[in-house]
Amino acid sequence: GAVVSQHPSWVICKSGTSVKIECRSLDFQATTMFWYRQFPKQSLMLMATSNEGSKATYEQGVEKDKFLINHASLTLSTLTVTSAHPEDSSFYICSAREKTLELAGFSYEQYFGPGTRLTVT
Amino acid sequence: GQSLEQPSEVTAVEGAIVQINCTYQTSGFYGLSWYQQHDGGAPTFLSYNALDGLEETGRFSSFLSRSDSYGYLLLQELQMKDSASYFCASRGGASASGGSYIPTFGRGTSLIVHP
Numbered sequence: 001g002a003v004v005s006q007h008p009s010w011v012i013c014k015s016g017t018s019v020k021i022e023c024r025s026l027d028f029q030a031t032t033m034f035w036y037r038q039f040p041k042q043s044l045m046l047m048a049t050s051n052e053g054s055k056a057t058y059e060q061g062v063e064k065d066k067f068l069i070n071h072a073s074l075t076l077s078t079l080t081v082t083s084a085h086p087e088d089s090s091f092y093i094c095s096a097r098e099k100t101l102e103l104a105g106f107s108y109e110q111y112f113g114p115g116t117r118l119t120v121t
Numbered sequence: 122g123q124s125l126e127q128p129s130e131v132t133a134v135e136g137a138i139v140q141i142n143c144t145y146q147t148s149g150f151y152g153l154s155w156y157q158q159h160d161g162g163a164p165t166f167l168s169y170n171a172l173d174g175l176e177e178t179g180r181f182s183s184f185l186s187r188s189d190s191y192g193y194l195l196l197q198e199l200q201m202k203d204s205a206s207y208f209c210a211s212r213g214g215a216s217a218s219g220g221s222y223i224p225t226f227g228r229g230t231s232l233i234v235h236p
Binding site for chain 1: 154156161162163164165166169208224225226227228229231
């Protein structure tokens with residue numbers, strides 16, 4: 001089955017530093033990857049859509065200079081939280097849509113990574 | 122825009138049947154998905170309804186009524202391991218960023234299964 005990995009699974013960093021989170025599709029090519037943020041007991045909030053070879057599109061209220069997204073290949077997207085602050089502490093989850101399914105029109109299913117828990121002290 | 126409403130919490134006993142409802146308001150709608158998420162874990166896809174009616178996958182079934190803007194997830198023969206959060210998500214049209222087929226998630230329903 002389609003597997004998406006994230007690295008690291010958890011990270012603790014000091015306020016003001018930057019953190020990079022990787023999202024990889026292990027056994028399929030992903031045309032589109034999504035980045036979500038989830039606070040405890042809350043829903044998944046879409047932050048941005050990452051398309052291979054083009055700039056990410058950000059949702060309203062998400063600072064593109066703070067959350068840098070790079071989708072360099074069909075199997076890798078990265079999210080860098082720059083100048084992290086305690087309020088950025090959250091669970092960050094990526095998901096991917098399979099290229100062949102998307103081209104065929106079956107683009108409703110997303111494969112989620114295991115998530116990265118970020119704690120900023 | 123899109124919004125989905127679902128109950129915040131549902132409790133049931135092992136072996137029982139439980140239904141989690143989801144009502145939606147969307148500017149464009151293509152289908153309703155359901156995801157399961159255990160504490161600390163990632164969401165896993167359960168089902169998708171594009172058309173009206175019932176979709177059955179083992180112990181889980183999902184229903185959609187487009188005319189009522191309503192759907193539900195039915196879980197049968199509940200097991201303790203079914204305790205988790207369940208999210209409905211709409212596959213709608215353009216998101217705030219202008220992208221298409223971007224899902225919007227409901228707030229999630231915490232299912233607690235008691236022995």
